[in-house]
Amino acid sequence: MSDYPRLARQLEALLDSRDWLTNAAQTCAFIMQEIPDLNWAGFYLQRRAETLILGPFQGKPACxxxxxxxxxxxxxxxTRQTQRVDDVHSIADHIACDAASRSELVIPIVxxxxxxxxxxxxxxxxxxFTRDDQTxxxxxxxxxIAASDFSG
Known part of the structure; x- marks a missing residue:
């Protein structure tokens, strides 16, 4: 089980730039390094209406x-609600970028x-992903979000 309060303090110290792009890249790398049993960690950005566009990530090439x-x-x-899926193969419209992925946690950024x-x-x-992982x-x-400037 991960020590999330410690990880949050470490991430806060790591994010020493207000630049959202730098912070997104650092956040992905940090999560991939510190959270066990992941094969992909990354951001998708809303840059077009009703569409997510790939942003900074760690892992195999993505959809x-x-x-x-x-x-x-x-x-x-x-829905702007976190999605925690124990078995992605049970989701009819799951987008399989990496066939090795079995579970997924997606957190909206508002x-x-x-x-x-x-x-x-x-x-x-x-x-x-457990409820504790989600939290x-x-x-x-x-x-x-608190460390980043999204105005530019």
């Missing part, structure tokens, strides 16, 4: 673009009331 109407990432963007994007985490282990990683997302 792009993702419409809000499809997949776990699209569901998180559409800045000033508008959807900015999502943080997507994939694991090759079924049911990898802890949502806190890491809040740390990323």
């Amino acid at each position: 792009n673009p993702i419409p809000f109407s499809k997949g776990v990432c699209g569901g998180a963007a559409r 800045v000033d009331g508008a959807l900015w994007g999502v943080l997507d985490l994939d694991s090759p282990r079924p049911a990898r 802890g990683i949502e806190h890491l997302v809040a740390t990323f």
Whole structure:
């Protein structure tokens, strides 16, 4: 089990730039290094209406673009609610970028009331993400948001 309060403090110290792009890249690398059993960690950004566009990530090449109407990432963007999926193969419209992925956690990122994007985490282990993981990683997302300037 990860020590999320410690990880949040470490991430806060790491994010010494207000630049959202730098902070997004650092956040992905940090999560991939510190959270066990992940095979992908990255951001999808809302840069077009009802569509997520690939942003900074760690892992294998990814699917792009993702419409809000499809997949776990699209569901998180559409509903603005975290999606925690124990078995991605049970989701009819799951977008399989990496066949090794078995579970997924997607956290919407809302800045000033508008959807900015999502943080997507994939694991090759079924049911990898617990409620505690969800809460802890949502806190890491809040740390990323607080450290970043999204105006530019």
